[in-house]
Amino acid sequence: MKIDNVKLDSEWVLAQFPLLADGAGDFSFFDNAGGTFPCVQSNSISETFYNQYKMQPYGATEKQAEAGRLMDVGRAKMAELVGVEITDLTYGPSTTQNFNNLAHALTDHIMTGDEIVVTNQDHEANIGCWERLVQLKGAKLVFWQVDAGGELQLDDLRQILSGKTKIVSFTHSSNIIGSINNVNEIADLVVDTCAQKPLIFADGVSYAPHNLPDIGKLNVDAYCFSTYKTFGTHMGIMYASKRLTKLARAQCHFFNIGVKNYSVFDAAGPDHAAIASLAGIADYYADFARHHGMNDVKNLNDARAFACAIMHEAETALLSELLAFLAAKPNVTIYGRSGVAGREANVAFRVEGVSSQSIVAALGANNIGAKYGHFYAYRLIQALGLDLDDGVVRLSYAHYLTKADNDRLIAALDEIF
Numbered sequence: 001m002k003i004d005n006v007k008l009d010s011e012w013v014l015a016q017f018p019l020l021a022d023g024a025g026d027f028s029f030f031d032n033a034g035g036t037f038p039c040v041q042s043n044s045i046s047e048t049f050y051n052q053y054k055m056q057p058y059g060a061t062e063k064q065a066e067a068g069r070l071m072d073v074g075r076a077k078m079a080e081l082v083g084v085e086i087t088d089l090t091y092g093p094s095t096t097q098n099f100n101n102l103a104h105a106l107t108d109h110i111m112t113g114d115e116i117v118v119t120n121q122d123h124e125a126n127i128g129c130w131e132r133l134v135q136l137k138g139a140k141l142v143f144w145q146v147d148a149g150g151e152l153q154l155d156d157l158r159q160i161l162s163g164k165t166k167i168v169s170f171t172h173s174s175n176i177i178g179s180i181n182n183v184n185e186i187a188d189l190v191v192d193t194c195a196q197k198p199l200i201f202a203d204g205v206s207y208a209p210h211n212l213p214d215i216g217k218l219n220v221d222a223y224c225f226s227t228y229k230t231f232g233t234h235m236g237i238m239y240a241s242k243r244l245t246k247l248a249r250a251q252c253h254f255f256n257i258g259v260k261n262y263s264v265f266d267a268a269g270p271d272h273a274a275i276a277s278l279a280g281i282a283d284y285y286a287d288f289a290r291h292h293g294m295n296d297v298k299n300l301n302d303a304r305a306f307a308c309a310i311m312h313e314a315e316t317a318l319l320s321e322l323l324a325f326l327a328a329k330p331n332v333t334i335y336g337r338s339g340v341a342g343r344e345a346n347v348a349f350r351v352e353g354v355s356s357q358s359i360v361a362a363l364g365a366n367n368i369g370a371k372y373g374h375f376y377a378y379r380l381i382q383a384l385g386l387d388l389d390d391g392v393v394r395l396s397y398a399h400y401l402t403k404a405d406n407d408r409l410i411a412a413l414d415e416i417f
Helices: 010-015 040-052 062-082 095-105 128-137 154-160 183-193 242-247 272-291 300-327 356-365 378-383 403-416
Strands: 089-092 115-119 140-144 165-171 199-203 222-226 236-240 332-335 346-351 371-373 392-396
Touching (some): 040 062, 062 089, 095 199, 128 140, 199 242, 356 403
Parallel strands (some): 199 222
Antiparallel strands (some): 222 236, 332 346
16 A cells, blocks of 8 residues: 555554653653653553463463463564564564574584674674674674765675675664665675675664564564564564574573474563563554554554554654754764665764763753763764764654654754754
């Protein structure tokens, strides 16, 4: 179904988020890259589970059985939403932990002299685990370095790939400069260049809140994102290909290998209510699609695509206004692309002669939530030659932000610098 002339219904959207449903007044939140508000669909399942079914699931009683059923529904709906099989997904406390578990699971795969390619554009979650692994195994960490503007260039990747490359791990989009990296284009280059077919991993934490992908169509062996940044509870989800799973040393108890609902990457059992509440995230995308005109929602993956297109359009309109405002200020440096093309709704900038800390404090005085710093992309801030403590001001959008929020933000910034 086409979305031509379908506009996001802000009133309906705000009603789906308890933090916003009763009217946020003059409060506007622009730190959504650090975590989005949870939707009522997810919250209601969590509340029901904790109040009525917080017990070991899959037992003989009706309540124990229902606890297990709710968890099964959560797993099934999330898998359908992102276009993969139920058994392809691993659930952990965070994406950082999932990457750590993944690195531990590949200790047998990496040998002395092997090379793992990472980028200095990434969040540290997708660097540090691989750095520790190569140190443990006598392998080598090879950096795909950003250019002067913080961008990753395919020609630079081509030059560092070799017959020793065993893993290539990169971010789908930068949580600082907002640039979107073409996952399949990168994967194709790696496969075409390296006869040994390295494992390919992508960190989707920064990208997924703006356009939750159809993971089944990405040519990767692992893809990670976080549900607390996609309108749910605090948890990390990792897709793992069957090839990757076969190569992995199990991180779960040995007697759970191959058992239903257990992944070899599970170092510990996930929160049961959080698993059940995954169904609420999927329900939100489906409800959004229905409300905006997709009357026949037969597949959650289709609903996701329809909803994301409308969400993206709404975010992009606001982002364009902010970029134009910042670009007109001669003392402002925007990091990343100057326009909305190829950029997620996430903006980082500095102001000459004004600290990032003071800007965020002044925004806070106007009841506008934002953050400053390196945002765990420490090595990117280093590469850009910026102060590691003061970092950048980051303003990140979610589709529940309105024109009024954006106008309030821009007016406040105009007074600050």
